[in-house]
Amino acid sequence: MTQVAALDVSTIRKEFPILNQEVNGYPLVYFDNAASSQKPKSVIQALVDYYSKDHSNIHRGLHTLAERATSGYEQVRKMAQTFVNADEPEEIIFTRGTTESINLVAQAYGRKVLEEGDEIILSEMEHHSNIVPWQMVAEEKGAIIKVIPVSNFGELILEEYENLLSEKTKIVALNYISNSLGTINSVQEIIEKAHHAGAKILIDAAQAAPHLKIDVQELEADFLALSSHKMYGPTGVGILYGKRELLEYMDPYQGGGEMIKEVHFSGTTYNDIPYKFEAGTPNIADVIAFGAAIDFVERIGHDTIQTHEKELLEKAMEGLNQIEGFEPVGVAKNKASVISFNINGIHSYDLGMWLDARGIAVRTGHHCTQPLMDRMGLEGTIRASFAVYNSPEEIDSFVDSLSQIIKKFGK
Ligand SMILES: Cc1ncc(COP(=O)(O)O)c(C=O)c1O
Numbered sequence: 001m002t003q004v005a006a007l008d009v010s011t012i013r014k015e016f017p018i019l020n021q022e023v024n025g026y027p028l029v030y031f032d033n034a035a036s037s038q039k040p041k042s043v044i045q046a047l048v049d050y051y052s053k054d055h056s057n058i059h060r061g062l063h064t065l066a067e068r069a070t071s072g073y074e075q076v077r078k079m080a081q082t083f084v085n086a087d088e089p090e091e092i093i094f095t096r097g098t099t100e101s102i103n104l105v106a107q108a109y110g111r112k113v114l115e116e117g118d119e120i121i122l123s124e125m126e127h128h129s130n131i132v133p134w135q136m137v138a139e140e141k142g143a144i145i146k147v148i149p150v151s152n153f154g155e156l157i158l159e160e161y162e163n164l165l166s167e168k169t170k171i172v173a174l175n176y177i178s179n180s181l182g183t184i185n186s187v188q189e190i191i192e193k194a195h196h197a198g199a200k201i202l203i204d205a206a207q208a209a210p211h212l213k214i215d216v217q218e219l220e221a222d223f224l225a226l227s228s229h230k231m232y233g234p235t236g237v238g239i240l241y242g243k244r245e246l247l248e249y250m251d252p253y254q255g256g257g258e259m260i261k262e263v264h265f266s267g268t269t270y271n272d273i274p275y276k277f278e279a280g281t282p283n284i285a286d287v288i289a290f291g292a293a294i295d296f297v298e299r300i301g302h303d304t305i306q307t308h309e310k311e312l313l314e315k316a317m318e319g320l321n322q323i324e325g326f327e328p329v330g331v332a333k334n335k336a337s338v339i340s341f342n343i344n345g346i347h348s349y350d351l352g353m354w355l356d357a358r359g360i361a362v363r364t365g366h367h368c369t370q371p372l373m374d375r376m377g378l379e380g381t382i383r384a385s386f387a388v389y390n391s392p393e394e395i396d397s398f399v400d401s402l403s404q405i406i407k408k409f410g411k
Helices: 009-014 041-054 064-084 098-113 132-141 158-164 187-196 244-249 284-300 302-321 348-356 370-376 392-409
Strands: 092-095 119-123 144-148 169-175 200-204 223-227 238-242 260-264 267-270 326-328 338-343 363-365 381-385
Touching: 041 064, 041 284, 064 092, 064 238, 064 284, 092 098, 098 132, 098 169, 098 200, 098 223, 098 238, 098 244, 119 132, 119 158, 132 144, 144 158, 158 187, 169 187, 187 200, 238 244, 284 302, 302 326, 302 338, 302 392, 348 363, 348 381, 348 392
Parallel strands: 119 144, 119 169, 169 200, 200 223
Antiparallel strands: 092 238, 223 238, 260 267, 326 338, 338 381, 363 381
């Protein structure tokens, strides 16, 4: 087995200026990473440098700044290609994030292939952004959505998935890691089965990108979507990976500058991929800073990140299991560093507010997974999600604070 380098959390924390502050008189403990992670200095500096030295519009100018901005932007396409191990940079499309990437596939692929009575398979643990775009296209085309159920442990029931697959299945769309439960899904197996049935599959890797090494070629994913802001990069940028032949087959998503070869009133010809899907001036600065985020993750390495986060997860579960009334939601065998739970007798919103009063940021509510909450018979949960800069001491402080709050306000 290869040795995984131990993580020096105190050094990593120094790279994140935002962590060095008090909230409500307590040191900030940021456990809302599944919603959005914080940004290292290198990402912030990349934005400052770009706007201070290199900004111009891309792809069209001949001057030096246009050349610098274009090469910075295209360089990140290559970095993203390596990050997900795509075959070619043209298979990487920059979008505003996972949501836009999924909408792009639903509109530009789904609308083209789906016919009345065709089926789309989703799962009960999808984020709304991997449900609603499919509902929209299904409604328009008369397609039917089928749903893979989730067990009480928070795992997909794969036998049911097999029963749902048929020659009518055109698209399967599924998250790699559930944002609400932390479950790591067996995507490799799920992809193989989708292909066996003749369907194409989209993997929502929004939660996987900061935790796991993604390899689209090994997975044989047809499409994969992720967001920069969940992996230490800026908001407003993400990628869609798509296999070349699928992207070439698809119609454009939006019309405008950049996505065309020639425009005449007698007719317009579209650009090649990836530009066919990047209409208008893109989010150049944030794409460039996304490159710094990719660098940050790769510098530490996914193995080291995973080992560290697993330790945090185990420590937190050990502490939380001692708390009376602790009810975990989702206890899958294969889990990322996300803990969803309720405390018997206390509303999750109240707990979230009382934790905030002690400087601890967690998320409460349905986490944009209302169908999953319906399945679990819950209104919502409290979610603590850990990142590379979180420390064992923060876990202690979280568990202690929770115990004190429960003593004070519990029944
Ligand atoms: C699993 C999953 N999919 C999709 C999304 C949507 O990502 P974004 O809001 O960055 O587009 C999220 C965000 O929470 C998520 O956790």
